[in-house]
Amino acid sequence: MMVRPDHVLARVLSDSTFTTNGLLGMASGIRILARLVRCCYGPKKRLVVMTRKLDSPVLVSDTYLICKDFELEDRHQTMGVRVLQAAISTVNQAAGDGAATAAILLDSIIEGGLRQIRYGIDPAILRNGIDLATRQVLQVLPRYVQHARDDRCVVTALLRTVSLDRQIPGMIEDALDAVGADGIILVRESRKTFSELAVADALQLDNGLVMMLLAKDTLNGETRLEEPYIFLTDKVIVLAHEIRVLIEQVSALNGSLLIVAKDIEGEALSLLGTSHLAETISVAAIQAPEYGDQRLEALRDVAALTGGMVYEGRLCGPIPEEFFGRADEVVVTKCSTTFVRPHSDSSQVELRIVEVRQQSVDERLSQYDRERREKRLGNLLCKTATLSVGAQNDVEMGELLEKVRRVLYAIRTGLKHGAVPGAGATLIRAAAEAEASLAADGKTSAGANIVFKALRQPCRQLLRNAALDDALALQIMDHYSAVDDNEIYDLERRCWADPYESCVVDSLQTLSSAIQTASSVASVFLSANAAMSQHLV
Template identity: 30%
Template sequence: APQIVNDGITVAKEVDLEDPLENTGAKLIQEVASKTKDTAGDGTTTATVIAQALIKEGLKNVAAGANPVALRKGLDKATAFLVKEIETVAQPVAGEAIAQVATVSSGNDEEVGNMIAEAMNKVTKDGVITVEESKSLATELDVVEGMQIDRGFISPYFVTDQERQIVEFDNAAILITDKKISAIADLVPVLEKVARDSKPLLIIAEDLESEALATLVVNKARGVLNAAAIKAPGFGDRRKQMLQDIAVLTSGQVISEEVGLSLDSVDLDMLGSAEKITIGKENTTIVSGSGNSGDIAKRVEQLRKQLAETDSEYDSEKLQERIAKLAGGVAVIKVGAATETELKDRKLRIEDALNATKAAVDEGIVPGGGTTLIHLAKNLADFRTQLSDEEQVAADIFAKALEAPLCQLANNAGVEGSVIVEKVRDTEFNVGYNALTDEFGDMIAAGIID
């Protein structure tokens, strides 16, 4: 089916040439776009244009007798220099600038820009923002505050709000265990202590078998104890880790035989607590757990170390999710559109915008529209004097390639690219060419940001 596309990598992926030699070149460019997408999340078109200019100028020089090994060394040195230069000129991004970055990356869609900025503001930089397809026409933002566990109530008899079919507890105690609870005798000591305290109780356990479950339901129906139970999230070792996360967040302990704790020895101070708990059919949300902020920070740091060391994409995703649940929050952008084709295009744009915005918050912003690259090319002129003669040729190739994005942008807008490049070269650092208005001005003030 045809696609609406405004994204370099999507176009590049579709190129497949009959001539094997030509196709090698196409695959090289696809690799450039793909690596850029993985590293920065966006900027694939710019990377493609620069790569093409580097190859074109590089091959021209090799054909004229330049040493390819020396060229490669020179390009590597020039790249390292340019990366440092960009780090020096990058400005931190905050407030309205976050929305501007997101707007530019989503193809100048202000609604999306503001939505991404709002999501990042609510879940903080440790949070997780995901993009999903919506069943409706509208694009909406759904923010889950607190920790969401993908487990719902074990029995519908626990429901406290019949209309919404949910369990709602305020200032509740939480029993966290990795055991399967089968006999009610195991639970009686805990239930008696909590009942004296008049607090609702959430039980998180591997499972609750019929006798224990029936007793809880009967006690709730009689008004003796307001309780509910859910199964522990995850499986195997991951389950133990997730229970530990919940314990840290709620200032409780995991009741486990591995650490010498059994249910009959549980004291009230071993239970976690939270200001608000909402349990649905499929999810449970714990808001404002009473965990110590220092302990939570320490736990997050541990998870970050594990994240840095893992090679598995699946583990990395799960660790990121756990960090978000402890430190930030989870936001879901639900993308709506009138047709499937439009939906795919919009979802792609929003994912690009989200990645670019995260990169901007982490590393800062620079004037967009190819402007920064033109000014960096000027800096290469000073740097090239530190290189050998053959490596200097590589620096010159790079300087010329850095002009390519602005040149292409101007040509696409119907003006002479080389003239625009010369004009921008003679201006101040922030000043560039706005193709939309056909004027020169401060790019950051105009919201044209990279």
């Protein structure tokens, strides 16, 4: 076969290491990235200068942004970096926050585990001890939650964890006050250089007019329907007589018509435009929200909110009037539909809310599916806030949108699962209580001790970043070991304080996810006996 000289043939080679050198290289990569994360941890964090391809360097302190595109030249070290990046991504998906805590714990457990392996401890025994200690700590953690006092603390504390413009945290707090933890807060890209917040006490769908010909107000591209009859179907409307049946029936009632369907095509769409131009009836049509199995569920949500029902049959004749939903006004634009004061069936709405909340509890749901259900829940509560984030350039816009979405998810998770005293205090107290429990049962082991020592590291790093001397830091950590004591050392004011009054708290879900992910990844890592990397030559 002839090969042109300007063509380059590449082969994929696998490099296998069956000694501890490969694992030590991976651990070295984890440690390098964890050191960067450590200096950005806590209220006294420092900044990291990060270079970007084809762009100028930036100063960042966000763990996710630091870790996202981090690479090293050594292949084994890069494998370790990938392990830490995967762990951080898992924690972010579960809780929205806690990436730095997970990185510190993972690095500490792996370092302690490798030390024990060098001393001749069997990795299988270490893994059993790590798993046992983790289960015990996760069982103890919920005891430190105080639901009655922490709502405002969770919001304030989690907003401190990300570097945001002063204006945005205030808007997030206003949005949460307006719509509540279960309401919809849409985060969108603004065309302006500053951020804005808009709150609507109405049901809002992201779908707009199926064609702009239906817009009455051509200048603003919208149409307003006064007290319309709302027809809901999960079918595609194609035939003209299907639309004619609806138009004639609603015209006889001297009303306006809104059609929400899977889609409207062909003759049906043409007749809809003709009826609008002839002013036979005030009519608008939108596509049904969501897709797949969630489309029918979303339509049933709208039906409960408007007092109607979803029509699942073919349009062959007049539709029973109870199938039509109602609202005082519906505003339809090219990209959204707002139902103002819908005539909801309160009993059906309550049932739908309970059903959606039960579905959201399923831990097997991905973050995307969970967000879809949270959006449905916000629609059922008829509370929507839109936060339009502004920035000077596209790069800054992408980073801001990512930060705002993650902190909002972290706040919702914290409000849902509760909060515990922060500053690393809860981790030390939970470790002390779990260690005492295992000691009483005679189940302590080298693996368990690795976890208990690692749980002290986040607090130690916070105190180190605050430039406290070692003697005072040791005294503070020993004080935290008193399980019955609820005080924390406020690094901002340099004094002992109540965590809920000082808003120094952590989300329970954040700590649980960080501990579980770090210990799980570390125990698997320590059980490995070979490292294999692939590269092009």
